[in-house]
Amino acid sequence: KKVGFAIVGLGKYATEQMLPNFKNCQHARIAALVSGSPDKARRLAAEYGVEPKNLYSYQNFDTLKDNPEVDVVYIVLPPGLHAEYTVRAAQAGKHVLCEKPMANTPEECQRMIEACRKAGKQLMIAYRAQYEPFNLDAIARIRKGELGKLRMITADHGRQVQPTKDPADAWRVQKKLAGGGSLMDIGIYSLNAARYLTGEEPVEVTAQEHSDKADPRFREVEDVIHFTLRFPSGVLASCTSAYSIEGVKRYRAFGDKAWLDLDPATDYNRHRMIIGDQDGERQPQLKEGNQFAAELDHMAECVRQNQTPKTPGEEGLRDIKLIMAIYEAARKGKPVKV
Ligand code: NAD
Known part of the structure; x- marks a missing residue:
């Protein structure tokens, strides 16, 4: 049985790149959609064969915990929302695939890592180039x-x-x-x-x-x-x-x-x-090759085999820490040791 993904945020990248590529996956499938726009969610659900009962809003997002068809929550929201939805997904007992950049600050990244660790769930950051x-x-x-x-x-x-x-x-x-x-x-x-x-x-x-x-x-x-x-x-x-x-x-x-x-x-x-x-x-x-399907299949296999993904939360955190050091170096006009 394929690993079920709930896609959170049906914006440009989710609808133009990721949803169409699930058909090329061996191990991953679209199980649910989360959107603030019911019409868009219904239209895409019909297109990708998602059952109406598996459509969610941001308000009832936390009830994903009662849906056994969803193994992974895939967060394709603006970065400022990644931490909140990753933590809520982990608390709902789901594994998390989160888009890059991981979050706005290293503190948010730490919270995401901690929430998934506490829930015993995998956290992967969608660095597609590392699957290309x-x-x-x-x-x-x-x-x-x-x-x-x-x-x-x-x-x-x-x-x-x-x-x-x-x-x-x-x-x-x-x-x-x-x-x-x-x-x-x-x-x-x-x-x-x-x-x-x-x-x-x-x-x-x-x-x-x-x-x-x-x-x-x-x-x-x-x-x-x-x-x-x-x-x-x-x-x-x-x-x-x-x-x-x-x-x-x-x-x-x-x-x-x-x-x-x-x-x-x-x-x-x-x-x-x-x-x-x-x-x-x-x-x-x-x-x-198909980097999108490779990335989704990697997440699915990590969930199945209970393995840490190749690009885990710690990988996302490293980049965010370095980005903060780069901003600091630009502000101060001096090299920053990391
Ligand atoms: P987008 O604006 O098209 O999609 C974001 C979605 O979030 C929209 O559907 C929007 O309605 C929804 N949303 C929910 N709550 C929101 C709020 N409070 N404010 C704003 N939007 C809200 O943007 P996108 O280009 O699809 O990017 C989405 C995520 O995907 C980002 O994290 C981005 O960095 C990432 N991304 C990754 C790649 C890649 O190649 N890996 C490419 C593009 C985007």
Whole structure:
């Protein structure tokens, strides 16, 4: 029997990427929907074969505890709501898959970890790039030494945030719901990639930020942020994110023998890898995979086998702690040890 997921928040990412990908899962299925909009919930329930009795609102969310068809609560709400709904889901006796960024603060992340631990339930953060074949291949090549000794990483993520045009961007410029700006939402991909490519934890960060306060988008959250991470092996990562540039989702890892470029690195599909060295450049022919189904199936298997997910709450907490250190470094204009 497949593991049943209750999807909380039927916004852009849930409806455009995740709901359609359950059909590609071997172990996960949609068991319930939670929404503030009954019409939307009914329409999607009909489309995905969810029984009307398995539709919930934010008001009766806690009664999920009485529904044995739901094993996992998958939280696809703005980050400012992740802690509240994760804690409530754990208290309802459910495992939790929560979208990135994990929460607004390290304290909220700790509460989420503690609530799931106390309930004896798994907590996984939906870092889809860590289930995506090109990224996994890049990690494997680096570990095997294909680039020689890793020296530097550059990683950039950016796009135009459009709060007046795209409803999914409205919360992204509100500090209370988003926790921060481009760094929290997409710079986290640069940060997380620097950590999984090196397999190390940074010991020091520096940062600079620039936001045009005359642009109404950046009254509460940051636009451009540039940060560096110093790793114990000596690798330096130079990372950026911005909400005022055209789309970019790329990274490059430089070793003393070769470099590896993924561009795009963290998109939904059509990834591209190039490896270069003194003899020239080549493009390994990798097969595109379904990172969404892989992520959902991983959660389902962890629930079945009572195993800690590859990207548990602690992984989300590490990024949020580092993000706080990056903001501090930008504010103080000084390196911050972590
Ligand atoms: P969205 O605004 O389209 O979806 C959020 C949903 O939450 C909406 O349906 C909204 O109605 C609902 N909601 C409930 N209570 C709310 C409240 N008080 N205020 C605002 N909204 C409320 O946004 P999205 O882009 O789908 O993002 C949702 C989550 O998914 C975020 O955590 C985001 O970071 C994450 N996300 C992840 C990826 C990824 O690739 N892993 C991509 C996009 C978004």
